[in-house]
Amino acid sequence: MEREQIFNELKEILKLIKPSADFSKINEDSQLVRDVGLDSLTILLLSLAIENKFAFKFEGNPKFTTVGEVIDFISANSTL
Numbered sequence: 001m002e003r004e005q006i007f008n009e010l011k012e013i014l015k016l017i018k019p020s021a022d023f024s025k026i027n028e029d030s031q032l033v034r035d036v037g038l039d040s041l042t043i044l045l046l047s048l049a050i051e052n053k054f055a056f057k058f059e060g061n062p063k064f065t066t067v068g069e070v071i072d073f074i075s076a077n078s079t080l
Helices: 003-017 031-034 038-054 067-077
Strands: none
Touching: 003 038, 003 067, 031 038, 038 067
C-alpha cells in the first residue's frame, strides 16, 4: 500500500475518532496530541481501528508522536 493511500485511510479513521479536529491542517508532521487533539482513550481507539483496517496486531505498546510515525509503522507492518 502506498504512503499517500495509508495517509488518506488514517485521516478517515481519525475523522471518526476525533471529528472536531481541523483535518485541513493535518499532515505527516502533525502531533497526535497537540495538533489532532487525541488523548489516551482516543489513542487506544486509534490503535484498535488501525489493527482492524490494516490487518495486523500491535505487539507491545508502540509510542507514536506524529501522524508520519503512525504511517511508517502501518507501512512496515500491514499485510495489505
